[in-house]
Amino acid sequence: MHMDELLRLLKDGNTRTIEQLASELHTTDADIRRQLEFLEHIGAIRKISAQESGCGHCGSCSGGACKGCMPKNAKQNMGDMWEVVSV
Amino acid sequence: MSAATIALLGQPNSGKSTLFNALTGLRQHVGNWPGKTVEKKEGSFSYQGKDYNVADLPGSYSMSANSDEEVITRDFIASGKADVVCILADSSQLERSLFMLADYAGISVPCFLILNMADVAKNQGKKINPAAIEKKLGIPVMLFSATDKNAYDQFYKTMERAIKEKAMLNVTSLEQEYKKVDGYSEICETLSDAVIPGYTPMWLTVKAMEQDQVVTAKLRNTLPNGIQKTVEMFVKQSQGAIATGGCKFAWIDGILDGAVSESKTKAKLGKLDRIYTHKIWGKAAVILTVVLGLIASFIPALPIMVMGMGVDSVNGLIRTSLTDAGLSAFLTGLLCDVLIQGLSFVIKMLGFVFGVTLVFGLLEEVGVMARISYVFDNTMGKLGLQGKSVMPFLVSFGCTMGGAAGARVIDNWGQKVLTIALAWAVPCGAAWAIIPMLSTVFFGAGAPLIIVAILFVMILHMWITAKIFSRGLVKYEDKCGMIMELPPYHKPKWGSLMRYVFGRTKDTFFRVVKVVLLVSIVFWLLSYSTSGTENSILYKVGVTIEPFTKVFGLPWQLFIAFIASSFGKEGAVGVIGALFTGGGSIYQITTSSAVTENINQILLANVSRPEALAFIFAITFNLPCIVALAATYQEIHSVKWTVRIAAYYTFTALLLSCIAYHVGLLIW
Structure with missing residues (x-):
């Protein structure tokens, strides 16, 4: 039951890469990816978007329309991040 | 004999639409499912004189009731409208794409499995034995590429076989997995095939354990009260979807075992990632990367800085020409000391905006910034x-x-306040334009060392601030881990990178030029007096407060620039421009040297290096700007905490200024 172990690992507050999780759980990257997909689907984890940093004032925050917005085309190669919603 | 109906079922990107289009061609129509906004695609085709109807079911991850698409899909199948279900899976990633088949298992409708994208799997070096999979599943299975026209004859034959044999999925081994889960057997025993037509007790039990809302409601309406309570009790005690999901994956692994051969690559990290993700060396590598990045930013900044100096040098010529032409001293001063001098500052600042954006944009493009983010994540x-x-922090x-606005993704209020409080310690874009410029003026080749010092103080500042503010704001149990998928390293797309860099530089220019010129004009006017500079408002205020400002190592002019930086870092440059330029009155009485038109020389003649160091630290770690203050309040909705953070940063900026001044005195 890797998913139990995976969620237990995430309780310690550390950040891990998919490769590290695969290594710690003695499995493959593909196995971790499918588990993440499943956990995301059932709402146990959620993806965090680096592009969600709009200012909330200009009405088109994601477009870099104002000073407070994430700049246009910024943070596009930052990889994917997930966080635990409930364990 | 009526036409048989085939339902196409698969996860998004499984190639369902390609297959549907290839089968039906122009014989298709698109509408909406009744009462839903989900697209309904139906069509027909003929094969060897027989007609077939095709329903392209909405792409969904599973058969659970998490979305309209999933409910529509399973209701259509269970209604018996389809004679056979064609389940598509992506051959290149069977471990995950067979999840749909595992979730389908237990629905009493004949089916067959299409392992689509066989060409992609082959290119990946995977060898798939469909016969071995077929033997385990008990339904027709074929390797297929929906884009290969020659593969369709085999598809039709497989489809006809499934219809003729009424092929049902063998779920014995899957049920064995489920039986290992607490509560499964007990719930399953209470259900029968007749509870909800189309679904087996196994499927219903699993969905009940997963707390599928639609199935739970139907069971509540169907089951007698006593049995219903028993089911609910076992559901509550079970591990739910995590346990049943684990069973499905275990079943998939069993199906693929011996049927797919591929070299299972154990987690392997590249050389660079081995360094960046190292527990000890990772942080050092990241700090070194950031420091080198900041130092490297000086290289592209240099040509633009030279342009700014060029504006400085023509300023003297323009002043002489205007004076010779008989223009009044006031207008000459306004034009040369405010407009041209301000423009010179802005151009020099832009050099660093360009340099920093280019270097860090490049680091992001190639994938290094994601590694930096990963290392800081753990911190x-x-x-x-x-x-x-x-x-x-990165946005800051x-x-x-x-x-501050980016902290919105943090749900916990205390952590949000702490995040914003720490984000203030990160020098913003305007600071990264001013610090290198002032450092270059005062410390020449030693400027990169100042940048490094700022970076280290920033880290220390954040650490101390976290210790001070975290009490009462965050609890240990609020912390949870994260997972990151680091993007692969790749070559930069220079075109898009340069468009981004020039765009940012242009935006900064227009923003900064307005602030700098406005502040310059205001302070220049306050320092101007026709009856002697000693009578100007600013001078009188300045000399009065200087004994106090000197405590922090700041002459009164720089202290006023520090105050102006609270409204926006660019404001500090405007004040310096107004108070230290040659034609202005303050300069003439604060120095006995001859008038020089070069602002760099003027600053060097009037501000000592310890004072300059104190000033750089003061404005860097001062509260960022008024707009950031407003954004902070807007996010945390607490006047108390907003004021507390602002007061803390004003105090620490002056404290750092004082420390930097005394360190400077020891050095110079």
Whole structure:
């Protein structure tokens, strides 16, 4: 039951890469990816978007329309991040 | 004999639409499912004189009731409208794409399995034995490429076989997995095939354990009260979807075992990632990367700085020409000391905006910034924050207001306040334009050392601030881990990178030029007096407060620039421009040297290096700007905490200024 172990690992507050999780759980990257997909689907984890940093004032925050917005085309190669919603 | 109906079932990107289009061609129509906004695609085709109807079911991850698409899909199948279900899976990633088949298992409708994208799997070096999979599943299975026209004859034959044999999926081994889960057998025993037509007790039990809302409601309406309570009790005690999901994956692994041969690559990290993700060396590598990045930013900044100096040098010629032409001293001063001098500052600042954006944009493009974010993510936990707090910090390097707004992704209020409080310690884009410029003026080749010192103080500042503010704001149990998928390293797309860099530089120019010129005009006017500079308002105020400002190592002019930086870092440059330029009155009485038109020489003649160091630290770690203050309040909705953070940063900026001044005295 890797998913139990995976969620237990995430309780310690550390950040891990998919490769590290695969290594710690003695499995493959593909196995971790499918588990993440499943956990995301059932709402146990959620993806965090680096592009969600709009200012909330200009009405088109994601477009870099104002000073407070994430700049246009910024943070596009930052990889994917997930966080635990409930364990 | 009526036409048989085939339902196409698969996860998004499984190639369902390609297959549907190839089968039906122009014989298709698109509408909406009744009462839903989900697209309904139906069509027909003929094969060897027989007609077939095709329903392209909405792409969904599973058969659970998590979305309209999933409910429509399973209701259509269970209604018996389809004679056979064609389940598509992506051959290149069977481990995950067979999940749909595992979730389908237990629905009493004949089916067959199409392992689509066989060409992609072959290119990946995977060898798939469909006969071995077929033997385990008990339904027709074929390797297929929906884009290969020659593969369709085999598809039709497989489809006809499934219809003729009424092929039902063998779920024995899957049920064995489910039986290992607490509560499964007990719930399953209470259900029968007749509870909800189309679904087996196994499927219903699993969905009940997963707390599928539609199935739970139907069971509640169908089952007698006593049995219903028993089911609910076991559901509550079970591990739910995590347990049943694990069973499905275990079943998939069993199906693929011996049927797919591929070299299972154990987690392997590249050379660079082995360094960046190293527990000890990772942080050092990241700090070194950032420091080198900042130092490297000086290279592209240099040509633009030279342009700024060029504007400085023509300023003298323009002043002489205007004076010779008989223009009044007031207008000459306004034009040369405010407009041209301000423009010179802005151009020099832009050099660093361009350099920093280019270097760090490049690091992001090639995938290094994601590694930096990863390393800092782990540090966040030690500061009492969630890993995702790193994003507001990265955004704060561009703009603190953006960083404060970026903290919106943090749900916990205490962590949000702490994140914003720490984001203030990150020098914003304007600071990264001013610091290198002033450092270059005062410290020449030693400027990169100042940048490095600023970076280290920033880290120390964040650590101390976290220790001070985290008490009462965050609890240990609020912390949770994160998972990151680091993007692969790749070559930069220079075109898009340069468009981004020039765009940012242009935006900064227009923003900064307005602030600098406005502040310059105001302070120049306040320092101007026709009856002697000693009578100007600013001079009188300045000399009065200087005994106090000297405590922090700041002459009164720089202290006023520090105050102006609270409204916006660019404001400090405007004040310096107004108070230290040659034609202005303050300069003439604060120095006995001859008038020189070069602002760099003027600053060097009037401000000592310890004072300059104190000033650089003061404005860098002062509160970022008024807009950031407003954004902070807007995010945390607490006047008390907003004021507390602002007061803390004003105090620490002056404290750092005092320390930097005394360190400077020891050095110079």
